[in-house]
Each structure stands twice: as C-alpha cells, then as structure tokens.
Amino acid sequence: MASISARAAQALLDRFQAEVEAVAPARLVRDTQGGAIRFPVRSGQVAPCLADPRRAHGDGLVDGGVRIRTPEGTVRVTDLAGVLQDGLASGKAVADTVPAHVTAEGVCTPPKA
Template identity: 40%
Template sequence: MGVSRRSVLGGVLSSPLLAATALSPSADAAEVLGTAQDGWLEILWTALVQTETDRRGTTVEAIAPAELIQRDGRRGLRFPLRSAQGDPALANPAHAQGTAAADGGFVLREAAAEVRVTRLAGDVRDEQMSARYMVNNVDSGVRPMFTWHTAEGVLSVVPGVLGAPATLKMSNLPVRMTREMVDLVTTSMRSFGFPDITTDTVVAHVTIQGSYLSPLS
C-alpha cells in the first residue's frame, strides 16, 4: 500500500513532536529510572516545513490541552507531558534514555482532507527514538523514526534542594528523520512534489522541560 500525501505531510510535521515526547529510556532496569513531572515541550517547524505547509494551504490546529505557538516568526505547538520516566544521563546526555507521552494532539487540514494525530508516545535511546501515535484513530505501529545530536541543543540544569526534583531543560534541539523514516516517505514525497528530505535535513527545533526526581533522591 502506498503512502498518501496526507500521511507524508503528517509524518514530517509530527516527527519532531514525537521525538520530543521522550524526555529521556524505556529501560531494561526500571529500578534505576527517575520520574519527571510538570513537563512540557515546544516544537517549532523549520522554514522548509512551514513553507511547504503554506504552499499547500495546510492548516494546523491544536487539540487541547496542546496549544499553537509562535516564536520569532516561526509557528509550532506546545504540549504538556505525562507518564515520563527515564535517565537523563547528565554526565553524558547523548546516552539519555526514557519514555514519555504527550497530552493532546493536532489536526492537519487541507481542502479535501483532514488528519488527526493523537496519543503521542516515544521511547528514546542513544539519540534515536521509536514512536507510536494514532492517525485518524488508526495505530501507527512502532518504528525507529527520529534522531538528533544532543550537543546541538542547550542543556540547563537547576538542582533540587533536599530531595526536591531538579529542573531539566533542553532548548532549541534540531530534529531529523531516521534512515528508516526517510526511506519510507521519499518516493511518495517526490511523486507529490514535496522537496527532498534526507537524514541531514532538520525538520524542526524542540525545547523540552520537566522536573526530574532521581530514584536515589
């Protein structure tokens, strides 16, 4: 079965969002994982993605409690996070791992089509994420989808006091598609007139923050 134009565009728009939903690994040793609370993420699409949505007359609508945002002339979405656990690996953040889910969702609308993306969840390990979500109430399944280089973002840590959670924030992190995701959508993207996307193409920048409680606290 081919990949529709709607699913291609949905994949490009949702890729950085899904990558951000994993605060840090689903993990083999649950006893070493901390938990995160009061988390949120923001995604701002790159000019490439935004230009393409504008050219096609595609609109994006947030599904509450998600919200539409605008920063420095760029558009995107903000989502609250829930059910987050993991290990931020502060000594070497490139090895952070964890799972999380985002509340809310978003709707993509074109003249004769609508795509609803909900139940967003991600599993991160070593700068790569597998994601799962619902598209028009159909389960997307799970596959390696998105990558990033942690050193390209800005990590800030505000330590907690006397066992209180630490506040962790990763800002302006560029997000790209994995080879598997690029291979999946490339043929259809070309046939529908989308610009080429490679594993080096940044599709969005993500900022994510949460209060992290270490299992040793």
C-alpha cells in the first residue's frame, strides 16, 4: 500500500502547477500548517471497536467536493463516499461525470501493547 506525505503531495501539486479548490458547500480552510477542505457530512454511521480496529465498520457520505485545476485542464470530484469493513477502507466518487472507486486505501490494525 502506498502512502504519501503532505510535503510529497504538495510537491506533486507544484510539479503539475495544480490549484485545489473546494466545491460548495465544502470549504477550503487554511492555518499555519497549510490548507484543508472541510466537508459537511450528509450521512454516516459507524460501529467502532477500539480493542481491535479491524472489527470496526461504517460508512459515510459528504456534500461538496474538490476541484483541481492545472494548465492542461480541470477535474471536479464530487459525491464522495467511504466505507470501512473488515479492516479495509474504500471509497467512491464521481470525477467530472465518471464514477470512480478506490479499495484498500487504508488498513486498520490493532494497537500495539
């Protein structure tokens, strides 16, 4: 599973001369550590399991989205939804008008004793 640091992500955005914007009602927020996008939660449910996060499960849907602009074009990602089941996180969204699905972006592991 690949992971990317915030610094590496920013370097990639810079390389492509990309600008990231929030799609309403989501909003861009900035602080001394950088920027983030806050999404209103449309719906969600979760059953946490602190003793063994692999047993946690839930799903959620947020309103708004993100727009990424580069000199070559713009993509708008909306209808963001996520699911946590059997220790695997997955999500789906619509990029412009094309549905996209991502699986196993995160894996829950139990805390070390």
